[in-house]
Amino acid sequence: MSRVYNFSAGPAALPEAVLERARNEMLDYAGVGMSVMEMSHRSAAFIDIASRAETDLRELLAIPDDYKVLFLQGGATAQFAAVPLNLCAADSAAAYVDSGYWSGKAIAEAGRFCRATVAASSKDSGHTSVPPRSEWSLPKDASYLHITPNETIGGVAYDGIPEVDGLQLVADYSSSILAAPLDVSRFGVIYAGAQKNIGPAGLTLVIVRGDLLGRARKDTPASLDWTIAAEADSMYNTPPTFAWYLAGLVFRWLKDLGGLEAMAEINRRKAATLYGAIDASNFYASPVAKANRSWMNVPFTLADPALDKSFLDEAETRGLTNLKGHRSVGGMRASLYNAVSQEAVDALVAFMHDFERKHA
Amino acid sequence: MSRVYNFSAGPAALPEAVLERARNEMLDYAGVGMSVMEMSHRSAAFIDIASRAETDLRELLAIPDDYKVLFLQGGATAQFAAVPLNLCAADSAAAYVDSGYWSGKAIAEAGRFCRATVAASSKDSGHTSVPPRSEWSLPKDASYLHITPNETIGGVAYDGIPEVDGLQLVADYSSSILAAPLDVSRFGVIYAGAQKNIGPAGLTLVIVRGDLLGRARKDTPASLDWTIAAEADSMYNTPPTFAWYLAGLVFRWLKDLGGLEAMAEINRRKAATLYGAIDASNFYASPVAKANRSWMNVPFTLADPALDKSFLDEAETRGLTNLKGHRSVGGMRASLYNAVSQEAVDALVAFMHDFERKHA
Numbered sequence: 001m002s003r004v005y006n007f008s009a010g011p012a013a014l015p016e017a018v019l020e021r022a023r024n025e026m027l028d029y030a031g032v033g034m035s036v037m038e039m040s041h042r043s044a045a046f047i048d049i050a051s052r053a054e055t056d057l058r059e060l061l062a063i064p065d066d067y068k069v070l071f072l073q074g075g076a077t078a079q080f081a082a083v084p085l086n087l088c089a090a091d092s093a094a095a096y097v098d099s100g101y102w103s104g105k106a107i108a109e110a111g112r113f114c115r116a117t118v119a120a121s122s123k124d125s126g127h128t129s130v131p132p133r134s135e136w137s138l139p140k141d142a143s144y145l146h147i148t149p150n151e152t153i154g155g156v157a158y159d160g161i162p163e164v165d166g167l168q169l170v171a172d173y174s175s176s177i178l179a180a181p182l183d184v185s186r187f188g189v190i191y192a193g194a195q196k197n198i199g200p201a202g203l204t205l206v207i208v209r210g211d212l213l214g215r216a217r218k219d220t221p222a223s224l225d226w227t228i229a230a231e232a233d234s235m236y237n238t239p240p241t242f243a244w245y246l247a248g249l250v251f252r253w254l255k256d257l258g259g260l261e262a263m264a265e266i267n268r269r270k271a272a273t274l275y276g277a278i279d280a281s282n283f284y285a286s287p288v289a290k291a292n293r294s295w296m297n298v299p300f301t302l303a304d305p306a307l308d309k310s311f312l313d314e315a316e317t318r319g320l321t322n323l324k325g326h327r328s329v330g331g332m333r334a335s336l337y338n339a340v341s342q343e344a345v346d347a348l349v350a351f352m353h354d355f356e357r358k359h360a
Numbered sequence: 361m362s363r364v365y366n367f368s369a370g371p372a373a374l375p376e377a378v379l380e381r382a383r384n385e386m387l388d389y390a391g392v393g394m395s396v397m398e399m400s401h402r403s404a405a406f407i408d409i410a411s412r413a414e415t416d417l418r419e420l421l422a423i424p425d426d427y428k429v430l431f432l433q434g435g436a437t438a439q440f441a442a443v444p445l446n447l448c449a450a451d452s453a454a455a456y457v458d459s460g461y462w463s464g465k466a467i468a469e470a471g472r473f474c475r476a477t478v479a480a481s482s483k484d485s486g487h488t489s490v491p492p493r494s495e496w497s498l499p500k501d502a503s504y505l506h507i508t509p510n511e512t513i514g515g516v517a518y519d520g521i522p523e524v525d526g527l528q529l530v531a532d533y534s535s536s537i538l539a540a541p542l543d544v545s546r547f548g549v550i551y552a553g554a555q556k557n558i559g560p561a562g563l564t565l566v567i568v569r570g571d572l573l574g575r576a577r578k579d580t581p582a583s584l585d586w587t588i589a590a591e592a593d594s595m596y597n598t599p600p601t602f603a604w605y606l607a608g609l610v611f612r613w614l615k616d617l618g619g620l621e622a623m624a625e626i627n628r629r630k631a632a633t634l635y636g637a638i639d640a641s642n643f644y645a646s647p648v649a650k651a652n653r654s655w656m657n658v659p660f661t662l663a664d665p666a667l668d669k670s671f672l673d674e675a676e677t678r679g680l681t682n683l684k685g686h687r688s689v690g691g692m693r694a695s696l697y698n699a700v701s702q703e704a705v706d707a708l709v710a711f712m713h714d715f716e717r718k719h720a
Contacts, residue, residue: 002388002393003387003388003393003394004392004393004394006393006394006398008398008399008400008403009400010400010598011397011398011399011400011401011598011601012398013394013398014395014397014398016387019386019387019395019397020386020387022386023383023386023387026379026380026382026383026386027363027376027379027380027383028362028363032364033362033363033364033366033679033681034363034364034366034373034681035374035379037371037374037379037560037561037606038366038368038371038372038373038374039368039371040368040369040370040371040682041371041561043368043682073433073434073435073438073562073600074433074434074438074583075433075583075597075598076597077582077583077596077597078433078434078581078583080582081581081582081583082581085581109581109582112578112579112580112581113579193598195598195601200397200600200601200602201397201401201598201599201600201601201602202433202562202563202599202600202601202602202603203562218472219472219473219579220472221438221441221442221445221469221472221581221584222437222440222441222469223434223435223437223438223441223584224581224583236437237435237436237437238370238371238435238553238555238561239561239562240433240560240561240562240600240603241371241560241561241562242560242561242562242602242603243562243600243602243603246397319393321393321394322400322403
């Protein structure tokens with residue numbers, strides 16, 4: 001068996017140690033005589049797995065006690081609807097900052113349920129930066145302000161948490177949660193699909209401050225109602241148990257590594273390696289404003305797009321996979337999530353040098 | 361490692377051959393160099409996994425070409441909302457047959473979105489049978505008629521597919537799909553949570569006739585909209601890829617076994633073994649009307665409920681687990697899903713004999 005270097009934007013690389021443990025426990029978890037997949041979610045063994053995962057996540061992110069942590073299904077897409085349904089009356093306003101593709105999806109979905117207004121947008125500049133805070137127009141009556149701290153497709157990231165004039169801040173952290181420490185107390189709600197930095201696709205985390213519960217509209221489907229989920233410890237109906245277990249293994253892997261301060265340092269160095277290589281070359285270029293370059297998703301272009309296919313093909317032969325950029329951006333994209341090692345980034349940069357020498 | 365006999369109602373036992381294969385492929389699927397969990401859902405390798413799973417399911421259930429098969433998230437609970445949102449205008453009626461706990465949940469959730477009327481109920485007799493067809497009152501103007509062919513908690517099953525006067529028939533087949541052949545053409549929609557006969561929790565199958573698409577209400581969250589899912593081949597957003605893969609392994613296991621005719625014969629014999637033992641004894645009893653006894657979920661009681669705890673404890677020492685009945689019914693429940701072997705049922709019956717001899 002030989003493992004490749006996987007730069008997929010999601011579902012994405014998982015820590016090998018996590019996969020090995022899941023493999024070893026696949027037919028018999030801790031002597032229980034069955035797979036985690038086969039356990040009742042009400043069993044003592046699974047309740048232990050579930051609560052340990054939550055405890056470890058709370059420790060990693062230093063989540064304050066007055067926040068609930070929910071383990072749900074449906075991805076960020078389901079939360080695009082859940083956010084207005086749980087926080088906003090049908091005739092009320094909600095404000096969104098448009099920093100790219102996924103902001104746009106969130107805005108469009110919210111528009112089905114409330115008056116979704118765009119407080120700021122970087123659309124005119126091709127979504128290559130976050131709209132500067134000084135240009136945001138925040139409606140005082142908005143039920144919340146929604147941001148996308150890291151745009152997976154554009155590779156555009158916020159430089160810190162913005163000040164929002166007392167509005168409830170809601171954030172789709174799908175592609176950068178757990179990449180670095182985070183001040184949860186600045187947010188009303190944080191949500192994230194699991195398939196980048198948390199675990200396998202099919203699990204969605206929601207971290208919501210307790211006082212925001214109890215406001216869901218009557219027409220909220222039970223599966224999207226945070227209050228119902230919170231009251232049932234995310235077991236109103238059967239949760240995605242195996243994904244929850246794997247997320248727990250990832251959380252423990254992060255703790256063993258030294259937590260999010262240590263992870264942030266690793267991620268900072270990985271990103272510096274790749275952006276450094278791009279900036280040092282006239283052959284490669286980053287379309288993203290320097291202040292908003294994502295540590296997690298690094299889009300880059302080749303000076304001659306006619307070489308794109310050769311680049312991808314040759315990369316593949318070196319075991320460097322999933323480097324093709326999203327169709328809406330073109331070029332390349334390397335996603336450097338937590339489970340992507342410095343070694344993988346070094347191998348990518350070495351290949352980029354070789355490719356440039358050969359084709360420049 | 362020693363595996364137990366697992367009679368859990370769900371999440372439930374999976375075929376050992378499926379778990380072994382998943383284990384062997386955990387770090388490297390088919391030489392691709394990564395786990396299925398790490399693959400982009402848009403990658404050639406995953407598209408192949410996904411479409412093979414659908415092809416095998418279509419073959420197993422002989423699904424007509426004009427039906428779409430959707431691989432979704434959220435469990436049957438999410439579909440309890442999706443059914444009215446996709447099929448029924450806000451001011452229109454939908455009819456439900458109440459045959460137990462899960463019918464009741466479906467009715468309550470539908471009531472948020474349309475006029476959900478109860479066409480028949482076995483509540484007065486404690487939900488120990490399906491309401492006789494002759495007593496159903498079908499409103500002509502109902503957008504659909506919803507049934508629960510197998511009640512997981514009550515162990516109550518329909519004896520065949522009812523004739524419904526031309527109404528669209530919608531069925532929650534969560535706990536009996538794939539247990540036997542099924543005439544899909546009799547239904548407008550069939551849905552099922554995966555965690556009984558399909559695969560791990562976190563995947564939900566929806567089989568919907570094509571002409572029923574395109575009717576979703578404007579306030580349908582995208583994650584619950586069948587038309588959006590159908591148009592995107594269940595990849596409007598990231599699907600639960602690993603659960604989809606495991607479902608595919610289960611479908612292949614069923615095909616290797618000889619398909620659903622063969623599976624039905626195995627299930628018929630397992631159920632006959634257990635009901636036979638119950639009926640032959642004055643120590644054990646089944647609360648369910650004979651015509652409506654489920655092959656999948658077998659609730660039974662002990663003559664003296666004071667012995668319940670001893671029964672469960674002693675069963676556990678013999679490697680027979682998850683036999684406790686649901687709190688709303690009491691007593692015991694043995695779930696005999698496809699992955700529960702005749703050997704497991706024989707071991708349960710042997711224990712029941714021993715326990716009776718010792719305590720009667």
